[in-house]
Amino acid sequence: xxxxxxxxxxxxxxxxxxxxxxxxxxxxxxxxxxxxxxxxxxxxxxxxxxxxxxxxxxxxxxxxxxxxxxxxxxxxxxxxxxxxxxxxxxxxxxxxxxxxxxxxxxxxxx
Numbered sequence: 001x002x003x004x005x006x007x008x009x010x011x012x013x014x015x016x017x018x019x020x021x022x023x024x025x026x027x028x029x030x031x032x033x034x035x036x037x038x039x040x041x042x043x044x045x046x047x048x049x050x051x052x053x054x055x056x057x058x059x060x061x062x063x064x065x066x067x068x069x070x071x072x073x074x075x076x077x078x079x080x081x082x083x084x085x086x087x088x089x090x091x092x093x094x095x096x097x098x099x100x101x102x103x104x105x106x107x108x109x110x
Contacts, residue, residue, distance in 0.1 A: 005097065008093070011093040011097060012048055015089060016044070016048075019044050019079065022078065022079040022081070032077070036074050036078060039064060039074045040075060040079070042063075042064050043060055043064065043071060043086075046060055047060075047086055047090055051090040051091060051094075057071060057072070071083060
């Protein structure tokens, strides 16, 4: 894994705080089984380390040893968002960090 800049680490910290807030809200509104929380936390721990190389759900489910349907359900149950939402958010933060002063719209940068 390449060395992260301070700016990217700050973006990730904000992202993880958002995740923690979503998790706390889910727990407050309903009792979340411990295994569900463990799976969600496992996914969130894998994401910052592997999102650049692995943008598909298959990698994460293989590492967590669960099915893609189950991971999708767990992530949505705990956070209200999808696995792909989390991966895309990390990619977007990385792109913003890589091109902070670009004069082009980020989707046109190649």
